[in-house]
Amino acid sequence: xxxxxxxxxxxxxxxxxxxPLKLGYEVFKNLKEYKGKVYPVNIKDEVVQGVKAYKNVxxxxxxxxxxxxxxxxxxxxxxxxxxxxxxxxxxxxxTAGFGEMGEEGKKExxxxxxxxxxxxxxxxxxxxxxxxxxxxxxxxxxxMNAKKGSVAFISQSGALGAGIVYKTIKEDxxxxxxxxxxxxxxxxxxxxxxxxxxxxxxxxxxxxxEGIKDGRRFMEVAKRVSxxxxxxxxxxxxxxxxxxxxxxxxxxxxxSYAIYEAAFKQSGILVAxxxxxxxxxxxxFTQPLPKGKRVAIMTNAGGPGVxxxxxxxxxxLKLANLEEETMQxxxxxxxxxxxxxNPVDMIxxxxxxxxxxxxxxxxxxENVDMLIAICVxxxxxxxTPTEHAEGVIRAVKEVTNGKPVLAxxxxxxxxxxxxxxxxxxxxxxxxxxxxxxxxxxxxxEFAKSKGVVKE
Amino acid sequence: xxxxxxxxxxxxxxxxxxxPLKLGYEVFKNLKEYKGKVYPVNIKDEVVQGVKAYKNVxxxxxxxxxxxxxxxxxxxxxxxxxxxxxxxxxxxxxTAGFGEMGEEGKKExxxxxxxxxxxxxxxxxxxxxxxxxxxxxxxxxxxMNAKKGSVAFISQSGALGAGIVYKTIKEDxxxxxxxxxxxxxxxxxxxxxxxxxxxxxxxxxxxxxEGIKDGRRFMEVAKRVSxxxxxxxxxxxxxxxxxxxxxxxxxxxxxSYAIYEAAFKQSGILVAxxxxxxxxxxxxFTQPLPKGKRVAIMTNAGGPGVxxxxxxxxxxLKLANLEEETMQxxxxxxxxxxxxxNPVDMIxxxxxxxxxxxxxxxxxxENVDMLIAICVxxxxxxxTPTEHAEGVIRAVKEVTNGKPVLAxxxxxxxxxxxxxxxxxxxxxxxxxxxxxxxxxxxxxEFAKSKGVVKE
Numbered sequence: 001x002x003x004x005x006x007x008x009x010x011x012x013x014x015x016x017x018x019x020p021l022k023l024g025y026e027v028f029k030n031l032k033e034y035k036g037k038v039y040p041v042n043i044k045d046e047v048v049q050g051v052k053a054y055k056n057v058x059x060x061x062x063x064x065x066x067x068x069x070x071x072x073x074x075x076x077x078x079x080x081x082x083x084x085x086x087x088x089x090x091x092x093x094x095t096a097g098f099g100e101m102g103e104e105g106k107k108e109x110x111x112x113x114x115x116x117x118x119x120x121x122x123x124x125x126x127x128x129x130x131x132x133x134x135x136x137x138x139x140x141x142x143x144m145n146a147k148k149g150s151v152a153f154i155s156q157s158g159a160l161g162a163g164i165v166y167k168t169i170k171e172d173x174x175x176x177x178x179x180x181x182x183x184x185x186x187x188x189x190x191x192x193x194x195x196x197x198x199x200x201x202x203x204x205x206x207x208x209x210e211g212i213k214d215g216r217r218f219m220e221v222a223k224r225v226s227x228x229x230x231x232x233x234x235x236x237x238x239x240x241x242x243x244x245x246x247x248x249x250x251x252x253x254x255x256s257y258a259i260y261e262a263a264f265k266q267s268g269i270l271v272a273x274x275x276x277x278x279x280x281x282x283x284x285f286t287q288p289l290p291k292g293k294r295v296a297i298m299t300n301a302g303g304p305g306v307x308x309x310x311x312x313x314x315x316x317l318k319l320a321n322l323e324e325e326t327m328q329x330x331x332x333x334x335x336x337x338x339x340x341x342n343p344v345d346m347i348x349x350x351x352x353x354x355x356x357x358x359x360x361x362x363x364x365x366e367n368v369d370m371l372i373a374i375c376v377x378x379x380x381x382x383x384t385p386t387e388h389a390e391g392v393i394r395a396v397k398e399v400t401n402g403k404p405v406l407a408x409x410x411x412x413x414x415x416x417x418x419x420x421x422x423x424x425x426x427x428x429x430x431x432x433x434x435x436x437x438x439x440x441x442x443x444x445e446f447a448k449s450k451g452v453v454k455e
Numbered sequence: 456x457x458x459x460x461x462x463x464x465x466x467x468x469x470x471x472x473x474x475p476l477k478l479g480y481e482v483f484k485n486l487k488e489y490k491g492k493v494y495p496v497n498i499k500d501e502v503v504q505g506v507k508a509y510k511n512v513x514x515x516x517x518x519x520x521x522x523x524x525x526x527x528x529x530x531x532x533x534x535x536x537x538x539x540x541x542x543x544x545x546x547x548x549x550t551a552g553f554g555e556m557g558e559e560g561k562k563e564x565x566x567x568x569x570x571x572x573x574x575x576x577x578x579x580x581x582x583x584x585x586x587x588x589x590x591x592x593x594x595x596x597x598x599m600n601a602k603k604g605s606v607a608f609i610s611q612s613g614a615l616g617a618g619i620v621y622k623t624i625k626e627d628x629x630x631x632x633x634x635x636x637x638x639x640x641x642x643x644x645x646x647x648x649x650x651x652x653x654x655x656x657x658x659x660x661x662x663x664x665e666g667i668k669d670g671r672r673f674m675e676v677a678k679r680v681s682x683x684x685x686x687x688x689x690x691x692x693x694x695x696x697x698x699x700x701x702x703x704x705x706x707x708x709x710x711s712y713a714i715y716e717a718a719f720k721q722s723g724i725l726v727a728x729x730x731x732x733x734x735x736x737x738x739x740f741t742q743p744l745p746k747g748k749r750v751a752i753m754t755n756a757g758g759p760g761v762x763x764x765x766x767x768x769x770x771x772l773k774l775a776n777l778e779e780e781t782m783q784x785x786x787x788x789x790x791x792x793x794x795x796x797n798p799v800d801m802i803x804x805x806x807x808x809x810x811x812x813x814x815x816x817x818x819x820x821e822n823v824d825m826l827i828a829i830c831v832x833x834x835x836x837x838x839t840p841t842e843h844a845e846g847v848i849r850a851v852k853e854v855t856n857g858k859p860v861l862a863x864x865x866x867x868x869x870x871x872x873x874x875x876x877x878x879x880x881x882x883x884x885x886x887x888x889x890x891x892x893x894x895x896x897x898x899x900e901f902a903k904s905k906g907v908v909k910e
Contacts, residue, residue, distance in 0.1 A: 237764075
């Protein structure tokens with residue numbers, strides 16, 4: 001239903017510019033990469049960035065599905081009317097200076113929504129960074145492309161959203177869509193959750209929330225959508241000081257965090273406490289759901305195994321009690337110093353072959369619902385973490401009983417290539433015990449809500 | 456007193472090797488970069504990596520302060536005796552297979568300590584990665600050089616320690632010393648804390664602990680040292696599952712975490728819950744101590760300001776109530792949409808000049824004890840976070856009233872250069888609200904323990 005925001009046949013940029021210091025320059029530059037048709041609208045210039053420009057959106061000799069408005073504030077209203085007369089379906093208003101400015105701005109914003117609805121249009125924004133779809137290659141924002149992936153990310157703070165897009169470009173997490181909702185004058189979290197529930201490219205929905213206006217509808221939709229697809233929410237303004245700051249920032253009433261948290265839980269939403277928790281949980285859902293809460297940990301060093309066991313415990317998951325047979329088989333090829341009890345410590349000498357055999361045995365063990373494969377930097381000369389990653393991947397391909405596997409590769413850039421390999425196989429790979437812990441928790445919790453895991 | 460482990464005049468490597476698949480190869484290769492004299496000892500080869508080798512440490516025609524033993528286990532005892540006869544002062548035993556192997560190994564380990572003490576030698580290890588001093592340029596390990604910095608890091612897990620050294624190479628944190636203590640047969644946490652208390656290059660001491668043997672002495676020393684220098688501890692094995700895993704890993708009794716935590720707190724140790732908390736806290740101490748708990752936050756985007764306010768609150772710190780005058784002055788040059796109440800939201804248009812003026816005013820405000828300067832990716836074309844960093848640095852240089860400043864630059868590699876600038880000025884720079892929050896907490900907590908902060 002909101003398809004025209006993500007896969008429009010054609011896009012017009014009102015305020016497309018030749019001046020690199022203007023947002024309209026970046027927006028049009030980004031949109032030129034889109035596979036659909038893109039039209040610059042500029043009141044003065046006849047050509048924008050090498051493309052024939054139109055004085056008015058109505059002059060475009062083609063249907064326009066999506067319009068991006070990035071003109072100065074005083075021209076926004078007329079631009080929107082022009083879009084309506086043109087028959088545009090979706091409008092992204094990047095321009096700021098509306099609801100976030102106080103009562104007068106709120107009134108102007110309501111007027112924009114009335115105009116839009118009169119013409120049957122929907123608005124994302126105003127005061128937003130825009131919208132990205134990494135699968136259709138649409139970047140209707142003024143920021144860099146997000147890394148492609150499976151998480152739909154909706155942010156109520158444009159700058160924070162942008163910061164997260166930038167931060168993750170070099171991390172093992174990608175987005176299907178990034179939607180900066182700005183003031184949420186029209187299209188809001190509920191609309192987007194509803195839409196994303198049906199989006200095949202999005203395996204999970206991550207929300208950064210500062211304040212919600214229509215709590216009842218939000219909950220009603222979240223309850224429905226979270227039965228199909230995991231929703232993870234990070235709410236800013238937990239503390240009193242934070243809430244006060246949030247309220248002055250977005251103008252929306254932050255409300256007590258306790259109320260939000262209860263509402264999230266009632267709606268089947270997974271609650272994140274930090275940005276990294278939100279991202280760690282969301283990207284776990286490339287994996288199948290576990291049938292229970294029993295986790296097996298394999299590692300080439302004791303310390304990280306212990307730290308991960310701590311996190312598993314903290315999150316209410318359990319260390320699996322391995323079958324006698326599994327332990328005997330592990331004992332048969334692991335060195336005497338190895339620990340064959342869960343967490344299985346294969347010790348530093350473990351190579352790709354040990355990773356493969358151990359992962360396979362653990363996945364085949366009936367007491368194991370989920371596997372976490374840890375690799376700290378191999379300390380022996382001549383080894384690289386890539387062979388460890390390959391061992392895990394080989395086991396995952398051979399054992400097809402649908403158990404989720406998460407990886408924890410803990411040596412910064414030294415394990416970059418290994419992480420790329422795992423990522424290619426859609427095995428979520430983390431760098432910190434707490435991140436993999438919360439990811440395992442998210443899988444089990446969502447499985448529980450779907451009745452896959454019985455408490 | 457333990458100087459010979461970190462700044463020896465000469466080092467011998469027993470087991471130095473020409474075979475790149477042996478640890479003795481990496482150890483000698485790393486040590487060749489050391490400014491002091493380095494002698495390879497190898498029973499067969501006459502030359503190791505281009506350097507004349509000796510059959511026995513006793514053949515070296517020079518005094519030897521430090522010996523690194525990386526020979527196969529069956530030769531360790533005799534090697535140690537040779538070192539004793541040679542008059543070596545400190546011995547790092549990298550070779551594994553002792554106390555961690557059970558009763559027999561424990562006995563052999565005790566024997567090593569007896570031999571060492573008989574000759575007046577001290578042992579670090581066995582079963583360790585070795586020792587690094589980034590200031591003397593000594594790398595007596597088989598892993599890559601750590602980044603140079605101000606944190607002394609002692610790890611009871613060699614692999615985890617190595618993983619952390621690798622992970623931090625590309626982060627804004629450096630180490631003065633990295634000490635992998637292995638089985639702690641002789642030199643232990645207490646000895647090292649005592650030594651590091653006097654080490655000018657170490658501004659804070661970070662400990663990764665799996666289990667402590669002599670709790671009484673540990674506490675007694677920690678109590679004394681933490682009066683001078685902050686000690687931050689991360690204890691693995693918090694949960695029952697984790698504790699069981701830890702105990703099977705190091706052979707040391709993990710004990711109840713509650714007991715450890717109480718002991719840490721009584722000893723003035725700051726408790727970290729994760730690796731990143733430990734590192735975030737430790738590297739804050741390049742800054743002066745705050746005189747109180749009132750934090751000012753400045754930001755170019757609301758969201759991160761709110762998240763940081765939440766973390767400040769969670770850690771028992773307070774948002775400073777700014778002076779009327781400060782807010783008036785901020786109002787005079789910040790745009791109307793900016794928030795001049797703490798957290799000060801300078802909004803996205805803020806450039807270096809606004810960062811400079813705002814930081815200066817906040818540092819001069821008598822109600823402010825500590826400043827957190829946040830920069831999310833600048834969303835306007837032509838801006839880079841470097842000018843924002845420069846603004847903060849300029850303010851810090853002008854306002855010399857000794858207030859700590861922490862930075863939060865949240866855009867991954869987009870803010871890399873800005874972070875480098877801040878790092879050069881020793882302003883700790885974080886990427887996540889929770890990290891800067893725990894860092895501010897650590898500064899205030901240590902200041903409190905020294906009586907600088909009353910409360």
